[in-house]
Amino acid sequence: MRAELNANHLAIESPAVSEKLIKGGLGSRAARRNIVLRVPHYMGAPFILVETDLIAALPQPLVRAFAAQGQLVEYPLPFLTKTVVFRQFWHRRTHLDPGCMWLRRLIASQFLR
Structure with a gap:
């Protein structure tokens, strides 16, 4: 893991779920990341990563x-993380709207692979 800590990192500020997971997984070593x-x-x-030598979670x-387009290489994190639960919320009046239903299915399909 020393090599990963010494690499140049790209960090996501918001919504920052990945940053919380990384800091939790690395513990006291998180402060040694070279962001x-x-x-x-x-x-x-991803657009930044394909043009640089940075790494990111x-x-x-x-x-x-x-990765399917050959632009990035996927590696597992060198530590365990908690599972992230994604949820969708919408107003009751759009619950049966065909366009909104289609959009919710499309969004959900991106996380259920």
């Missing part, structure tokens, strides 16, 4: 989409 770039959202990270569906 050289922080971005506000997950979606910009990202949601698996996002990484796999870029």
Whole structure:
């Protein structure tokens, strides 16, 4: 794990779920990470990673989409993390709206791979 700690890291600021998991998994070693770039959202990270030598912890569906195109390489984290539960919420009036139902299924499918 020493090599990973010495690598240049890209960190996600918000919603920061991955940062909490990394800090929890690394414990006191988290402070030794060499964070050289922080971005506000997950979606910009893959585009930065493909152009740099940075590493980052990202949601698996996002990484796999870029890895399938040969743009990123996926490696397991060198420590265990808690499982993240994703939930969707919507207003009662849109519950049976066909367009909203389609969108909710599409979003859910990205996390249920």
